[in-house]
Amino acid sequence: xxxxxDVHIGRRIRERRIAKGLSQAALAERLAITFQQxxxxxxxxNRVGGSRLWELSKALAVPVGYFFEGLxxxxxxxxxxxxxxxxxxxxxxxxINAVPEGEIKEQVIRxxxxxxxxx
Numbered sequence: 001x002x003x004x005x006d007v008h009i010g011r012r013i014r015e016r017r018i019a020k021g022l023s024q025a026a027l028a029e030r031l032a033i034t035f036q037q038x039x040x041x042x043x044x045x046n047r048v049g050g051s052r053l054w055e056l057s058k059a060l061a062v063p064v065g066y067f068f069e070g071l072x073x074x075x076x077x078x079x080x081x082x083x084x085x086x087x088x089x090x091x092x093x094x095x096i097n098a099v100p101e102g103e104i105k106e107q108v109i110r111x112x113x114x115x116x117x118x119x
Contacts, residue, residue, distance in 0.1 A: 005071060007044030009053075012067045014042040016060045018090040030059040 017027050017038075024042070028035040031052070040046035041056075048056065048067075057064045085093075092112070099105040 002044035003047070006047050008071045009048055009067045010042040010044040012069070013038075013048075013056060013060070015085060015090060016062055016066070017042075018087055019094055020060060021094065022060075027059060031055055 017024070022030075024035040024038040028038045031038075037046065041048050041052075053064055053067060057066065060066075096105065096108060096112075099108060
């Protein structure tokens with residue numbers, strides 16, 4: 001069983017990597033490690049050491065504290081009914097954020113919301 005903190009940090013790495021439009025291989029290249037190592041970090045199978053966390057923060061352009069945001073003594077995400085964002089959700093959010101503010105962006109958001117309505 002993976003440690004809850006390692007899984008949380010891995011999830012934050014994955015979310016930020018996808019938000020930045022990077023593949024695991026591209027992030028691994030920036031860190032001079034293998035993409036398999038990035039996979040292990042993202043799954044929580046391997047713990048991220050302090051120096052590597054620092055390198056990750058620079059590669060992903062976030063403060064080190066970013067990886068710990070949302071981690072506290074509250075119930076686990078599964079217990080709280082929180083579903084981690086999928087890769088598609090993160091990519092959709094990134095794409096919508098790239099659309100200039102205005103009527104088109106609002107219509108895209110309304111269209112996506114319309115797909116979620118039952119019936």
